[in-house]
Amino acid sequence: MTKRIFRRMDFALIIATAGIVVMSLVIIGSATHINAPGREHYWFVQRQGIFAIIDVALAIFLMNFDYKILQGYGTRLYVFNLIMLLAVMLVGHSALGAQRWISIGPINIQPSEFSKLIMVASLAAMLEGRVGRINTVHDLLPIAAYVGVPFLLVLKQPDLGTSLVFLAIFFGMIFVCGIRLRLLCGIFAAGIACLPVLWHFLKDYQKMRIMVFIDPNVDPLGSGYHIIQSKIAIGSGMLFGKGLFEGTQSQLNFLPENHTDFIFAVVGEELGFIGAAVLLLLYLIVLWRGVQIAKDASDIFGRLLATGITSMLAFHVLVNVGMTMGIMPVTGIPLPFMSYGVSSLTTNILAVAVLLNIHLRKQKLLF
Amino acid sequence: MIENDEYEGRVKALGIMVVMVIAILLARAGYLQVIDGEYYASLADGNRIRIIPSMAPRGTFFDRNGELLVTNRPGFTVSLLPLTAPVSEDVVSRLSTLLHVPVEDIHKKIEAHSGFDPIRIKQDVTPDIVSIIEEQKKLYSGVVIEVQPIRNYILKQEAAHTFGYVSEISDEELERRKDEGYKSGDIVGKFGLEKVYDKDIRGVNGGEQVEVDVTGKPVQVLGIKEPVPGADLYLTIDKNLQTAAEKAVDDQLALINAHAAAAVVMNPQTGEVLAMVSRPAFDPNLFAHGISTKDWNAINNNPYHPMDNKAITGEYPPGSTFKIVTGTAALADGRVSPDEKIFDSGYHWIIPKGNADGEALGWLNFVEAMAHSDNVYFYEMGNRLGIDALERYSRMFGLGKTTGIDLPYESDGLVANRAYKRKVYEDDWYLSETFDAAIGQGFNLVTPLQAAMVMGEIAANGKRYKPHLVNRIVSQDGKVIKEFTPELLSELEVSPDVIHLVQTGLHEVTTYGTAARSFQGFPIEIAGKTGTAENPHGRDHGWFVAYGPFSYPTVVVAVVVEQGGYGAASAVPIGRKILEAAFGLNQPASPAGAGKP
Numbered sequence: 025m026t027k028r029i030f031r032r033m034d035f036a037l038i039i040a041t042a043g044i045v046v047m048s049l050v051i052i053g054s055a056t057h058i059n060a061p062g063r064e065h066y067w068f069v070q071r072q073g074i075f076a077i078i079d080v081a082l083a084i085f086l087m088n089f090d091y092k093i094l095q096g097y098g099t100r101l102y103v104f105n106l107i108m109l110l111a112v113m114l115v116g117h118s119a120l121g122a123q124r125w126i127s128i129g130p131i132n133i134q135p136s137e138f139s140k141l142i143m144v145a146s147l148a149a150m151l152e153g154r155v156g157r158i159n160t161v162h163d164l165l166p167i168a169a170y171v172g173v174p175f176l177l178v179l180k181q182p183d184l185g186t187s188l189v190f191l192a193i194f195f196g197m198i199f200v201c202g203i204r205l206r207l208l209c210g211i212f213a214a215g216i217a218c219l220p221v222l223w224h225f226l227k228d229y230q231k232m233r234i235m236v237f238i239d240p241n242v243d244p245l246g247s248g249y250h251i252i253q254s255k256i257a258i259g260s261g262m263l264f265g266k267g268l269f270e271g272t273q274s275q276l277n278f279l280p281e282n283h284t285d286f287i288f289a290v291v292g293e294e295l296g297f298i299g300a301a302v303l304l305l306l307y308l309i310v311l312w313r314g315v316q317i318a319k320d321a322s323d324i325f326g327r328l329l330a331t332g333i334t335s336m337l338a339f340h341v342l343v344n345v346g347m348t349m350g351i352m353p354v355t356g357i358p359l360p361f362m363s364y365g366v367s368s369l370t371t372n373i374l375a376v377a378v379l380l381n382i383h384l385r386k387q388k389l390l391f
Numbered sequence: 392m393i394e395n396d397e398y399e400g401r402v403k404a405l406g407i408m409v410v411m412v413i414a415i416l417l418a419r420a421g422y423l424q425v426i427d428g429e430y431y432a433s434l435a436d437g438n439r440i441r442i443i444p445s446m447a448p449r450g451t452f453f454d455r456n457g458e459l460l461v462t463n464r465p466g467f468t469v470s471l472l473p474l475t476a477p478v479s480e481d482v483v484s485r486l487s488t489l490l491h492v493p494v495e496d497i498h499k500k501i502e503a504h505s506g507f508d509p510i511r512i513k514q515d516v517t518p519d520i521v522s523i524i525e526e527q528k529k530l531y532s533g534v535v536i537e538v539q540p541i542r543n544y545i546l547k548q549e550a551a552h553t554f555g556y557v558s559e560i561s562d563e564e565l566e567r568r569k570d571e572g573y574k575s576g577d578i579v580g581k582f583g584l585e586k587v588y589d590k591d592i593r594g595v596n597g598g599e600q601v602e603v604d605v606t607g608k609p610v611q612v613l614g615i616k617e618p619v620p621g622a623d624l625y626l627t628i629d630k631n632l633q634t635a636a637e638k639a640v641d642d643q644l645a646l647i648n649a650h651a652a653a654a655v656v657m658n659p660q661t662g663e664v665l666a667m668v669s670r671p672a673f674d675p676n677l678f679a680h681g682i683s684t685k686d687w688n689a690i691n692n693n694p695y696h697p698m699d700n701k702a703i704t705g706e707y708p709p710g711s712t713f714k715i716v717t718g719t720a721a722l723a724d725g726r727v728s729p730d731e732k733i734f735d736s737g738y739h740w741i742i743p744k745g746n747a748d749g750e751a752l753g754w755l756n757f758v759e760a761m762a763h764s765d766n767v768y769f770y771e772m773g774n775r776l777g778i779d780a781l782e783r784y785s786r787m788f789g790l791g792k793t794t795g796i797d798l799p800y801e802s803d804g805l806v807a808n809r810a811y812k813r814k815v816y817e818d819d820w821y822l823s824e825t826f827d828a829a830i831g832q833g834f835n836l837v838t839p840l841q842a843a844m845v846m847g848e849i850a851a852n853g854k855r856y857k858p859h860l861v862n863r864i865v866s867q868d869g870k871v872i873k874e875f876t877p878e879l880l881s882e883l884e885v886s887p888d889v890i891h892l893v894q895t896g897l898h899e900v901t902t903y904g905t906a907a908r909s910f911q912g913f914p915i916e917i918a919g920k921t922g923t924a925e926n927p928h929g930r931d932h933g934w935f936v937a938y939g940p941f942s943y944p945t946v947v948v949a950v951v952v953e954q955g956g957y958g959a960a961s962a963v964p965i966g967r968k969i970l971e972a973a974f975g976l977n978q979p980a981s982p983a984g985a986g987k988p
Binding site: 200 | 393397398399401402403404405406408409410412413415416417419420421423424425427428429430431432434435436438439602603604605606610
């Protein structure tokens with residue numbers, strides 16, 4: 025039995041994920057000046073490393089359960105998600121102008137990270153019986169309402185990034201669920217038409233982010249500063265990079281948030297195009313495996329789960345890496361497996377565990 | 392596997408999208424890092440590398456005997472390093488309190504600044520301010536102390552107009568001289584020799600290339616370029632004579648309660664200027680580290696214009712000193728013979744103009760008329776010459792245009808002539824104006840330097856040498872970059888006999904003439920000429936020009952005392968003291984400092 029399980033593991037996915045996590049520990053070390061004398065610079069790497077090990081142990085333990093049991097918990101997960109997000113609004117504390125954190129003992133957790141994965145599971149359960157039956161607006165409305173409530177809660181925090189991830193998950197899953205393409209196109213057209221209205225609902229700092237995305241130099245020492253310094257960091261890495269711990273932008277603190285949201289800029293600066301390309305190819309392997317697992321899943325629920333997870337990860341990679349290179353606006357979305365942050369790391373490792381679980385059970389006969 | 396899988400194609404489409412996402416990101420990274428990599432690398436260097444310039448010391452000024460005149464002393468300047476992030480408000484307010492510079496002034500300087508050179512907040516601060524900043528580096532992040540050479544004018548206000556002064560380059564001048572390598576914040580010569588020889592004496596600034604972090608804290612020094620000090624100037628000025636001339640002028644002004652004067656001392660055989668005084672003066676040290684409003688107002692509100700170098704800029708009617716020109720012209724043009732006697736009855740017979748107090752001197756020949764400065768005799772010379780001949784000879788002496796001395800803002804002076812009157816007054820020339828011109832009144836205007844040049848031409852037997860203040864420019868390694876030798880500009884086209892007669896007349900001025908009393912018992916033979924120039928705005932200006940020794944002149948002097956009254960009473964005593972100093976008569980032990988060409 026164990027041997028069979030072992031043979032059915034998706035090694036490409038495991039190795040690629042492990043590769044990214046190891047790279048993450050090294051780069052977080054560099055970004056937090058682990059080589060500088062004095063002070064406890066090891067703190068970030070240690071914490072991220074310890075949580076990676078705990079998460080992997082948790083993932084191995086979860087292999088014992090069949091992912092299919094999640095299907096029965098769809099509604100309960102959904103309700104739990106809403107309660108958790110409401111709790112953030114009521115008892116959470118804020119950082120950088122957004123209310124996103126809840127303290128449980130010594131650990132600060134960021135519920136919106138976990139809520140993405142929970143969203144995927146509950147939506148997969150909800151959509152399972154609707155494959156091929158999303159043909160009209162009327163068909164779509166309950167689904168949209170189902171996603172809309174947690175979406176608005178997250179938007180209210182405010183956490184525009186995470187709410188956009190919800191949208192990415194939503195579209196990825198209804199696409200694979202067989203939504204009529206004409207209906208999908210209609211939604212996009214309506215969405216674009218609504219953009220000027222949506223603009224009014226954005227907070228001032230969010231509007232500024234969009235404006236500096238179009239031209240970072242409108243506010244080079246303010247909102248545009250991140251983008252400018254990040255592009256300088258990545259570009260100046262050139263082909264081979266400046267070497268680990270040698271990135272001037274990162275080491276001299278010109279690059280803010282360099283161990284969290286802007287960690288890709290450190291990779292680009294210190295490891296160059298070669299390092300950036302290796303990292304992006306590792307992501308490609310992870311995402312490609314996600315797609316294959318969705319394709320080969322034994323049931324619709326598994327496919328929808330895998331699709332949601334892959335959409336979530338792909339959107340994170342696109343928006344985060346795109347942001348550091350100035351082709352996406354600045355939104356606080358972490359880079360999966362790379363950015364420092366235990367909530368995000370745990371969510372993503374559990375997401376991969378779900379993918380592995382689906383892969384493991386793709387042939388019904390065995391179980 | 393899912394049976395009857397009609398939507399497998401959708402999953403494959405998702406796969407294509409995923410590949411496209413990674414492809415787009417890879418392409419963008421390749422574009423930034425490989426194609427535009429060089430550009431971003433230079434921006435990254437611009438972030439972290441700052442040049443802290445070290446200003447080259449300006450060249451030293453020495454006098455003709457190698458004595459120090461102008462040098463440099465080290466001074467500390469507090470500056471801000473321009474950062475990628477804005478300068479913290481705390482640092483600005485701390486600096487403001489420490490340096491007593493208003494916060495708004497600091498902000499103004501930051502805003503006006505562009506590029507990565509340090510923003511100079513206050514120059515020449517005291518050492519205790521330096522140690523406060525150095526000891527509390529954390530509180531003053533982005534603040535650097537630059538050691539800058541500060542100009543030191545040892546003689547203070549003496550020769551201030553000759554040496555000039557320096558200060559930070561103005562925006563307007565920077566715009567104009569960008570191509571010559573001038574940069575914002577540079578200290579440049581604004582006046583005097585500092586201005587004229589700025590390019591030679593400014594040197595080449597060096598600098599320290601430092602790596603800074605985002606707060607502007609220097610992390611390490613990447614490279615040092617030592618500044619190259621500017622070349623030294625060896626002046627024609629004689630320090631002792633200059634000091635003596637300054638004192639002579641000051642003493643006399645105090646004695647007769649006058650406020651403005653100028654004096655020029657030259658070697659007529661070479662054109663070297665040995666001393667130059669202008670009163671009132673200013674202390675150029677005040678400008679070296681930014682002049683205070685109080686000091687500036689004091690200078691600006693002085694009605695006698697301390698910033699003007701009256702020796703070359705001041706234009707005065709030459710008065711009787713002009714009789715040198717009129718006399719030379721009359722003899723050379725054959726309008727009078729040396730022995731012809733003309734009768735002074737107190738008034739000229741055509742137009743009733745006479746001597747100042749209506750004095751009548753009777754029959755006079757040329758030499759006697761010159762010695763006594765007889766107006767009636769020279770009215771008649773003017774009458775015989777006519778204004779056109781007088782103009783021609785004036786111009787032959789070099790009047791009416793700048794002498795070409797190596798100082799800025801020299802005035803032309805004015806030669807009385809028909810065209811000028813027609814242009815300015817739209818009127819014909821009248822004989823009475825020729826009379827006025829012949830004795831140096833009316834339209835004629837000369838600078839003290841021009842007056843010295845006219846006297847010098849007589850002293851040097853008609854030769855006119857270009858006046859200059861610098862003998863040689865010497866680089867720091869001792870190489871002579873430029874040497875200034877006497878430059879003959881022109882020669883009077885008159886016979887040696889004529890010049891000899893004029894010389895004799897001027898000599899008699901100090902033996903029995905208008906300056907005889909002042910030169911009684913003077914051990915060296917002197918030729919001189921007094922003058923009193925009518926001043927429509929107040930008391931007359933007093934003039935004295937002289938040279939000596941009479942047989943081989945090496946020193947020529949011109950002195951004007953604004954509103955000093957009679958030249959014999961106001962200017963002659965100054966001239967005498969200067970001549971005493973020039974020939975070492977004021978301090979018997981020392982040898983003659985000036986005079987050897």
